[in-house]
Amino acid sequence: MKKIVFLILSIVSLATVSCKKFLNEIDPNRVNLNSYFKNQNDFDLAVSGAYNQLRGLYNNKSAWAMGEMRSDNTHYDYKSSDQAVATVNRNAIADFLDDKYNNQTPPKWNAAFGAISAVNIIIDHIDDIKLAEASRNSILGQAKFIRALAYFDLVRFYGGVPIYKRAPLTREETYIPRASAQEVYDFIIADASDAAAKLDATTFPQTGRATQGAALTLLGDVYLTLKKYDLAEKALKDVTKMGYSLYQNYSDAFEPGNKNGKESVFEIQFNTGLAVPQANTDASVYNFLPRMANTSIVTGVNYNNITTVGGFNTPTQDLIDAYENGDRRLDASIAIVEGTFNASDDFTASAVKSVVNYTPAPGKVGRPFPKKYLHAHTIGNQTNDNWPVYRYAEVLLLLAESLNEQGKSGEALPYLNAVRERAFGDATHNITSTDKTVLQAAILKERRVELAFENKRWLDLVRTGKAITVMTAFGVKQKAQYSYLLPGSYNVTENRLLFPIPNAEILLNEKLTQNPGY
Incomplete structure (x- = not known):
């Protein structure tokens, strides 16, 4: 939110004419958003800037601390002599001891709203110039995909958040209350649906930009989260018709030489051949x-x-x-x-x-x-690895889950077993049970090992209603193993299923309310 406020103040200062009537000259070096977008290249650059914001959302320290260390997948090396604020706060996320003052959870919030702010400026100004319909659709489709992706992250980690449909230009438009989680989900669905309608079908080799396949995968993931399994099935089945496939070897999906390849649905782009900010310098x-x-x-x-x-x-x-x-x-x-x-x-x-x-x-x-x-x-500390957001293997597992939840367990098996056959090299480990409960556990476990270290595990535990049970039992084992853990650690309650709204945002915006328990 702080980034939004800074941007808003900048926009206001750029767009407002001086009240001193005697000053009529316009500084030619002063950028004005109302006259910035002069051609398609200007919009393409702005879209690239919006993509850049996603780096801070999906692969910085808050991303894997909140998505993996919060779960039973990963932990940390304790060092008694290192009690720096950042270290202690990151460890607190894993131990369920974080509070509203924690300085390691706000970066996700800031990055998401940074992406939303960048996108809103594009959408607000898309009609400043005449664009070919195909170009306009591509720009809007990518922008709305990015905005939907950012809000999907926010609502799952923080609950309901303020919805900005356009770039706010006044204090009144900036400091608004939280929408309900359902209202945020409705907004995400609208954006993702519009993106899917406007974006071109996936073609190979991919460029790394959002495609129709990426938008439909996001939409399927959202519907699955909302337990709208029939709608998830429809969106995800469409993705299976777009030419994606699994690499023969699991490790090939992460090879830098296979970036944006046949298994990639959407990934965050990095390139060490460019300047340092383009290298993977944070989640390496x-x-x-x-x-x-x-x-x-x-x-x-x-x-x-x-x-x-x-x-x-x-x-x-x-x-x-x-x-x-x-x-x-x-x-x-x-x-x-x-x-x-x-x-x-x-x-x-x-x-x-x-x-x-x-x-x-x-x-x-x-x-x-x-x-x-x-x-x-x-x-x-500068690697060339992209960060996977969606891979085709996850599409298959999401589809298997949506089918199983509708009682179509037999139809779910081929999608689940396609992932397992790649993992084991043959069909000898295929799952054959069509019992819904058995398959629920099998799919959740399959997601755990297939998507390990891709920041999915904590969200999966919350989405499936397993977080409290699984993490409480895991905490018992952790405290028996590590003497440095405090007695109050791993006290996993309903309130802990969401992270606190950053306290700095509460102080900035008196209309924001804090999540229960913080």
């Missing part, structure tokens, strides 16, 4: 490694992540145990960095080993880390 594997003075053995690049980014999103044994014997996704998703921790809880690596049937060498400790984002690069 460096965050997920233990704190090391030299990461060379793991990454091939000498980088010190002790005082910067390391020690988070550590795969739990609970997640590792969720992979079945023979599931090739385990080795593709997680690896072990072997070495020793010193008295300061910093790590020295001696080898990287497979997680499958791993046993530590004498005198060594094996620490797991997410391997799926580890690929060759040349600059420390």
Whole structure:
């Protein structure tokens, strides 16, 4: 919201004519939004800027802290000497000890509203010039997809939020109350539906921009979340007719050489060949490694992540145990960095080993880390990995779930088993049960291992009504294992299913109300 206020004040200052009547000159160096959009290229640049905002929404530290560390998938390396505010607040998210003053959850809120603000300016000015119908549809379709995606993230993590249908230009338009969650969902559906109608069908190779397939996948995900399973089925079945397919090997879906490939539905774009902001500098594997003075053995690049980014999103044994014997996704998703921790809880690596049937060498400790984002690069903490938002494997699992929830369990099996056959290499591990309850558990588990480290697990637990039960039981195991956890940690209640509205936003906007329990 702070970004919105800054932008609004900037817009007002740009658009308002001075009240001093004697000053009639116009500064030629002063940008005015009412005259900025002069050709299609100006709109294309603005759309690219809106896409850029999504980087902070889906792959910064708040994204994986809230989407993965909040769940039973990952934890963190505790370091008693590191009690910096950011570290303590990030750990608090995992331990269910975060409050309205936590400084690690607001970045998601800020990034989402930054994207919404960027999109609204485009939509507000789309008729400033005459555009070819195809170009206009493409610009509006992409803009509305981005806005729907941002609001979908906001409503699931924070509940009802203010709805901005246009860029506010006054204080009255800026400081508005929260809409209900249902009103936000209705707005998302309208945007995603319009995007699907305006965007072109997916073609390969893809450009990385939103397509009709991406909009329909988002729409299917929204309908599934709202338990409108028949509508989810319709949207997702349309996606299966658009030419997407699974790579033969699971790991191929994450190879930089396969960016925006046949399994990609939508992903956040990064390119280390461009300037630093275009590199993946925040959600890279460096965050997920233990704190090391030299990461060379793991990454091939000498980088010190002790005082910067390391020690988070550590795969739990609970997640590792969720992979079945023979599931090739385990080795593709997680690896072990072997070495020793010193008295300061910093790590020295001696080898990287497979997680499958791993046993530590004498005198060594094996620490797991997410391997799926580890690929060759040349600059420390700057990787070339895109961040997956939707993959075709998820489309198949969403479709299987929507069918099963309608009692069409037999129809769900081929979609579920397509994902499993890729994982195991053949059909020997296919699921055959058509019992609805059995398949509910199987699909949820399949999503866990297929989409591990893609920031889906916490949302899945909340959406399926499993969060309190699963995380309470997980917390018991965690407190038995880690003596540093406080007695009040993992007190998972209904109020904890949403995150607090950032306190700074409450102070800025007196019409905002805080979520219960915070």
